[in-house]
Amino acid sequence: MKLMPSALVCRDAVELVNDYLDHTLSRGDRRRLEKHLARCDACHAYLDQMRAIIAAGGTVSPDDLAPETVEGLVQLFRRFHSDS
Amino acid sequence: MDDTELLARLLGGDEQAFTELVERYHSTLVKIARYYVGSSASAQDVAQETWIAVMRGVEHFEGRSSFKTWLLRICVNRARTLGVKEHRSIPVDTNESGPSVSAHRFDQGGLWSEPPVPFTDAVDARIDRSHLVAEVHGAIRSLGEPQRAVVTLRDVEGLTTQEVAELLTLSEANVRVILHRGRARVRSIVEEAAKGTKP
Numbered sequence: 441m442k443l444m445p446s447a448l449v450c451r452d453a454v455e456l457v458n459d460y461l462d463h464t465l466s467r468g469d470r471r472r473l474e475k476h477l478a479r480c481d482a483c484h485a486y487l488d489q490m491r492a493i494i495a496a497g498g499t500v501s502p503d504d505l506a507p508e509t510v511e512g513l514v515q516l517f518r519r520f521h522s523d524s
Numbered sequence: 525m526d527d528t529e530l531l532a533r534l535l536g537g538d539e540q541a542f543t544e545l546v547e548r549y550h551s552t553l554v555k556i557a558r559y560y561v562g563s564s565a566s567a568q569d570v571a572q573e574t575w576i577a578v579m580r581g582v583e584h585f586e587g588r589s590s591f592k593t594w595l596l597r598i599c600v601n602r603a604r605t606l607g608v609k610e611h612r613s614i615p616v617d618t619n620e621s622g623p624s625v626s627a628h629r630f631d632q633g634g635l636w637s638e639p640p641v642p643f644t645d646a647v648d649a650r651i652d653r654s655h656l657v658a659e660v661h662g663a664i665r666s667l668g669e670p671q672r673a674v675v676t677l678r679d680v681e682g683l684t685t686q687e688v689a690e691l692l693t694l695s696e697a698n699v700r701v702i703l704h705r706g707r708a709r710v711r712s713i714v715e716e717a718a719k720g721t722k723p
């Protein structure tokens with residue numbers, strides 16, 4: 441089988457994944473990457489992992505905000521309003 | 525109730541509205557301030573000053589950006605001033621252009637020799653999912669700056685590339701590069717952990 445001169449290898453394909461997910465790849469690179477992904481399970485798995493990472497990052501974790509911190513700020517707010 | 529309405533109530537002295545906004549944004553303020561100042565305690569101070577500025581009404585919200593971006597900008601301006609006083613240099617992108625995946629994972633022809641290790645075990649997908657969320661957040665916290673700030677603002681806080689660039693005074697192209705590296709780093713940390721838990 442003859443490889444196209446512009447065909448991607450995996451090492452280069454993974455470098456395009458982030459821009460692909462953010463829709464900032466050039467059209468040419470996008471085509472080359474999609475062609476590669478269609479026949480490469482490992483790079484497809486890599487893409488899925490990056491998607492999972494981004495989704496997990498955006499899943500709000502229970503906030504690490506201490507009740508004392510909120511209480512302290514509310515005290516400040518009360519003081520401000522009783523002074524003014 | 526949306527942010528703008530809460531802000532209006534806050535300025536009218538409504539404590540509940542103030543509390544609600546604090547609960548929504550205080551930890552984001554601390555995270556972004558930490559990028560500029562030398563300690564967590566300083567970051568807490570900056571976040572507090574930001575709220576004081578808001579309740580005093582010294583900065584007017586004109587609705588040109590989202591409330592969140594406006595609030596973060598107040599915080600960044602204060603954090604920057606304090607950072608300068610502390611003589612803290614703002615982390616610059618060191619331009620280390622390491623690959624997203626370490627070179628030994630590929631053969632000489634550039635094809636995977638050690639393909640990605642799956643994060644999740646399909647059998648127990650639900651437990652794995654909340655586990656993954658915790659792992660990813662832990663990995664983001666372990667990043668160095670400026671990657672941590674960029675990944676946090678972009679992926680955790682959901683700001684656009686343009687907003688992140690503006691807040692951190694980086695170019696958009698730079699934000700993209702840093703984000704690329706930061707996410708790749710997070711993936712490899714999570715993958716390492718997955719390797720450890722599999723037989």
Ligand SMILES: [Zn+2]
Pocket residue numbers: 449450451453476480482483484636
């Ligand atoms: Zn591949």
